[in-house]
Amino acid sequence: MISHISATYIYPITGPVIKNGVLAIDSKGVIMDVYTEEEAKAKQISDINYHKGLLVPGFVNTHCHLELSNLKGQIPKGTGLPEFVKWVIKSRSSDEYELNLAMLKADIEMHQNGIVAVADISNQLISKSLKISSPVYYFTFLEIMGFNPALAKDAMERAKQFKAELDPLSVSIVPHAPYSVSAELFDELRAYEEFQDGPLSIHNQETEDENAFFEHKTGEFLELFKFLGQDIEFYQPSGKTSLQTYIPLLSPQLKTLLVHNTYTSAEDVAYATSIHPNLYWCLCPRANMYIENALPDVNMLRKADLKITLGTDSLASNDSLSILSEMNLLQERFDVPTDELLKWAIFNGAEFLEIEERYGSFERGKRPGINLVDFTERNGKVILGDNITRLF
Known part of the structure; x- marks a missing residue:
């Protein structure tokens, strides 16, 4: 079963930051796809779990x-x-x-x-x-x-x-x-x-x-x-x-x-x-x-x-x-x-550590872990907060 997670910003690490992006993941946390907000809307994805914060790999x-x-x-x-x-x-x-x-x-x-x-x-x-x-x-x-x-x-x-x-x-x-x-x-x-x-x-x-x-x-x-x-x-x-x-x-x-x-x-x-x-x-x-x-x-x-x-x-x-x-x-x-x-x-x-085939970024087929990190914005900059929630 595929589920969808969104946050204020997604950091794929190997690609540009995505505002209000969407991660498609299976039940084990494998990345099935990474969408921009516009791509998710075009695909009419409706079962999205929204979070305030930054979604980042493990x-x-x-x-x-x-x-x-x-x-x-x-x-x-x-x-x-x-x-x-x-x-x-x-x-x-x-x-x-x-x-x-x-x-x-x-x-x-x-x-x-x-x-x-x-x-x-x-x-x-x-x-x-x-x-x-x-x-x-x-x-x-x-x-x-x-x-x-x-x-x-x-x-x-x-x-x-x-x-x-x-x-x-x-x-x-x-x-x-x-x-x-x-x-x-x-x-x-x-x-x-x-x-x-x-x-x-x-x-x-x-x-x-x-x-x-x-x-x-x-x-x-x-x-x-x-x-x-x-x-x-x-x-x-x-x-x-x-x-x-x-x-x-x-x-x-x-x-x-x-x-x-x-x-x-x-x-x-x-x-x-x-x-x-x-x-x-x-x-x-x-x-x-x-x-x-x-x-x-x-x-x-x-x-x-x-x-x-x-x-x-x-x-x-x-x-x-x-x-x-x-x-x-x-x-x-x-x-x-x-x-x-x-x-x-x-x-x-x-x-x-030569483990980037699984870890290190949000890319299709990887299971890198998914963290939600709080943040503030100051003078146009994203500043990391102190709190983290492990989603996968």
Whole structure:
């Protein structure tokens, strides 16, 4: 049975905004057609369910840490990243029931907030059963770590075994961050490239101390390594920023998501894009404010015409898992147009995860999810509201 939904504005994402447009959908939410108001009238469609608001496809959360869901409210705000990492290590619990319950609540929260697909960071097996049974699509980034060059091969072997245990989930083995992965471990990942099942992800320049560590071997990361009991006497700084140091170590053939980018400069962007043609740039603004009380230079990133996606990070570093809330903050601070934000939050994420055949836009044959978002109009601009209703 076909039903018809209309709203003040429909955002197909891959086409122009349609005022008072109509979506034709089947009982499972598959898009059968998208009509303008005039086309719907010409077809004499009468069974239309009208809404005040914006109809948009489901959101794609390209950076989340489900395994930190039980740390909500436990870590102080504004500590800076190195101190935040210490808090995470000290606060993690081995109580599987507690963690499973927290992850389930987080999964339900994302579903209710209109998120249809998630790129999730995993270091354990514990989220596997939830991901298999969830109505949300999950792609798992299995993080690998090891700053000691002598341990690179062992770390890679453990990751490959872990990946096999996560079957049948879609999984890529990815570097955690440049300060936690040696050049030798990057080489191991590069050698494994042909066996990857999807794109890569890496935390990038989330704190000023990251650049200080690579440029001069200074900053709070030295204290973090002491806290971890790791001797890094062997390490010699490159004299370059973090991004300019590690980006040549990544395969330019694989789609790669750089996450956070809080302290990424225009020079970093120019260098990275000159040698890596498949970069995507994930913004997690509420987590950046929670940890560093800082935001990326969003207008610089926009000017560079980058493929930007959005993420929520974890409940350890955010008060909620809502892509709409991330867009609200970006619109408030940087006046990003609604249609641009929605492309970041929907299509770019689906394209990065290579799931755009189903998600990412209102097009015939897709089942991308349907969200109704409230809005206001100010000076001729559509401004996103705070409320969302998931229709499918």
